Amino acid sequence: MKTDGAGESFDLVVIGGGPGGYVAAIRAAQLGWRTLCVDRHGRPGGTCLLEGCIPSKTLLETARLFREAQHLVEEHGIEESKLSLDVKTMMERKEKVVDGLSQGIAHLFRKAGVEFVTGEARVEGPGAVAITSGGHERKVKAERILLAVGSRPAELFLLPVDGHRILHSGHVLSFKRVPRHLIIVGGGVIGLELGSLWLRLGSKVTVVEMLPEILPGMDQTLVRHLTRQLRKEGMQFLTGVHLVRVIEDEDGISLVYRDREDREEVLAGTRILVSAGRVPNSDVAGIPQLGLLKDAQGRLLVDDQYATSVPGIYAIGDLTPGPMLAHRASEEGIVMVERAAGLQRDNVRLDTIPQVLYTDPELAAVGLTEEQARQQGLEVVTGSFPLQANGRARSMGKAEGLVKVVARAEDNRLLGVHILAPHAGEWLSTATLAIKKGMTAQELGRLICPHPSLAEALKEAAMAAGGKAIHL
Numbered sequence: 224m225k226t227d228g229a230g231e232s233f234d235l236v237v238i239g240g241g242p243g244g245y246v247a248a249i250r251a252a253q254l255g256w257r258t259l260c261v262d263r264h265g266r267p268g269g270t271c272l273l274e275g276c277i278p279s280k281t282l283l284e285t286a287r288l289f290r291e292a293q294h295l296v297e298e299h300g301i302e303e304s305k306l307s308l309d310v311k312t313m314m315e316r317k318e319k320v321v322d323g324l325s326q327g328i329a330h331l332f333r334k335a336g337v338e339f340v341t342g343e344a345r346v347e348g349p350g351a352v353a354i355t356s357g358g359h360e361r362k363v364k365a366e367r368i369l370l371a372v373g374s375r376p377a378e379l380f381l382l383p384v385d386g387h388r389i390l391h392s393g394h395v396l397s398f399k400r401v402p403r404h405l406i407i408v409g410g411g412v413i414g415l416e417l418g419s420l421w422l423r424l425g426s427k428v429t430v431v432e433m434l435p436e437i438l439p440g441m442d443q444t445l446v447r448h449l450t451r452q453l454r455k456e457g458m459q460f461l462t463g464v465h466l467v468r469v470i471e472d473e474d475g476i477s478l479v480y481r482d483r484e485d486r487e488e489v490l491a492g493t494r495i496l497v498s499a500g501r502v503p504n505s506d507v508a509g510i511p512q513l514g515l516l517k518d519a520q521g522r523l524l525v526d527d528q529y530a531t532s533v534p535g536i537y538a539i540g541d542l543t544p545g546p547m548l549a550h551r552a553s554e555e556g557i558v559m560v561e562r563a564a565g566l567q568r569d570n571v572r573l574d575t576i577p578q579v580l581y582t583d584p585e586l587a588a589v590g591l592t593e594e595q596a597r598q599q600g601l602e603v604v605t606g607s608f609p610l611q612a613n614g615r616a617r618s619m620g621k622a623e624g625l626v627k628v629v630a631r632a633e634d635n636r637l638l639g640v641h642i643l644a645p646h647a648g649e650w651l652s653t654a655t656l657a658i659k660k661g662m663t664a665q666e667l668g669r670l671i672c673p674h675p676s677l678a679e680a681l682k683e684a685a686m687a688a689g690g691k692a693i694h695l
C-alpha cells in the first residue's frame with residue numbers, strides 16, 4: 224500500500240460523517256479550526272441520512288398519501304380513479320431526497336472550510352489517524368480526534384441476516400416490490416415504523432416481540448391506543464414469544480416460536496426484518512487497540528466534555544450511552560466543540576431529548592413517563608386530553624389520539640409530555656422547551672395557542688395536570 228506520510232496537521236479530525244460527526248465538523252470550522260471529516264461512505268450523512276431517519280420518513284410519506292387517497296371517497300366524498308403504486312418511482316424519489324440532502328452537507332462543508340475525505344479511518348494513537356482509500360494510505364495529525372462512528376443493527380443468533388429473506392432495516396428501505404408477508408422481529412420504534420410503512424403499501428405485517436409489551440419505555444396508555452389503531456389497519460402483534468428456529472423453503476420463510484402458553488407455533492412469511500436494537504461501533508477505527516473505557520453494552524464512556532479515557536480523543540452520538548437519536552448526536556457534537564473551544568455551554572440533558580415514532584398518528588414524547596416517574600419514587604399528577612375534543616383534529620378527520628402531561632405532585636413541575644396525534648413531532652417542541660425551562664403544568668396551560676390547532680390539546684392536557692381543563 225502506498226503511504227502518504229507527510230502527516231498534515233488538523234485541529235480536529237472527525238471520524239464519521241453522520242449527524243454527530245458532520246455537525247461537529249461544521250461547528251469546529253465555523254470557530255476557525257482546521258477540520259477534517261472522514262467517512263467510509265462516499266457521501267456525508269451517516270446512518271441517519273443514508274439508511275435511517277430520512278429514507279424511512281420519505282417512504283412513510285408516500286405510504287401515508289397512498290393510504291389517505293384510499294379513504295378520500297368514503298370520508299370526504301372526493302372521487303378517485305383506481306390507485307396503484309409504482310415502487311420504483313417511490314424509491315427514486317427517496318434516493319433524490321437523500322442525495323439532495325447529502326449534497327447539501329457537502330456544500331456546507333465547502334462553505335465552512337471542512338475537508339471531507341472518503342476512506343476507512345483508524346486511530347493509531349492520540350493525535351494520529353490513518354485513512355485508507357483505494358489502496359492508498361494517508362496519515363494525518365490531529366490536536367483532537369472525535370469518534371462519531373455510530374452504531375449498526377444488533378444481530379440475533381437464530382436469525383443471521385442474509386440480505387435475501389432475513390433482513391435489517393437498510394434492506395427494508397430498498398425493497399423492489401411490496402413483500403407479501405413481512406415478519407418484524409422486534410416491536411421497537413424502527414420495527415413499527417417500517418412495519419406501518421409496508422402495511423400501508425399492501426403487505427401483511429406481523430410484529431413479533433419477545434417482551435410482554437411493544438415499545439417499552441414509552442407511555443403505555445398511549446402505546447395501547449396506538450396498538451389498537453395499528454391493529455385496525457391490519458397489523459398483527461405476537462408478544463411475549465420465544466423464537467425457536469427458522470425454516471426456509473422456495474416460497475418463503477417461517478418463524479417457529481413458543482407462545483405465552485409455551486405452545487410451539489409456526490408463522491409463515493416471505494421476509495423477516497430483524498429489528499432488535501442497535502449496537503455501538505466500538506470495535507472499528509482502531510478503538511479496541513486504544514483501550515478506551517466502555518460500559519457493559521460496549522458504549523464508550525465519556526465525561527461532560529465528551530472526552531474518553533484517553534486524552535485528546537472524544538466520542539459522541541450512538542457510540543456513547545444515551546438514546547440512539549440523530550438530534551442527540553448533533554447537539555453533543557456542537558457542545559463538544561464549543562466546550563473544547565472554551566465557550567460556555569450547558570450539558571446536553573438526556574431528559575429533554577424528544578423522541579418521535581413516525582407512525583400515523585405519530586407518538587412523540589419528552590421527559591419521563593408516568594411509570595418511570597413512579598419507579599423513581601416521585602409522586603405525580605397527570606392530565607390527559609383526547610383529540611376527540613379538539614376542533615382541529617375533528618376537522619382533519621384525525622381525532623384518534625391523546626395528549627398526556629406528567630407533573631410532580633409536590634410543585635406541579637413538568638416531568639414529561641406524551642402526544643399521540645397527527646404531526647406530534649412538530650408541536651412537541653413547545654413541551655420540550657417548557658420542561659427545559661422548569662415550567663409547571665399550570666404555566667404551560669396558560670400558553671395561548673392559535674384556534675383551531677392541535678396544540679390546543681397540549682394546553683388542555685397541561686391545564687388538566689395543573690388544575691382543570693376547559694373542554695373536558
Ligand code: FAD
Nearest residue numbers: 239241243263269270271275276344373540541547548549
Ligand atoms: P451514524 O449516523 O451511524 O454515523 C456514523 C458514520 O461513521 C457512518 O456514516 C459510518 O460510515 C462512519 N464510520 C464508521 N466507522 C468508520 C471508519 N472506521 N472510518 C470511516 N467512517 C466510519 N434517529 C432519529 O433521531 N430520528 C429518526 O427518525 C430515526 N430513524 C431511524 C430509522 C432507521 C431505519 C435507523 C436505522 C435509525 C434511525 N435513527 C433515527 C437513528 C439515527 O440514525 C442515529 O441515532 C444517528 O444516525 C446516529 O448518529 P451518529 O453520528 O452517532 O452515527
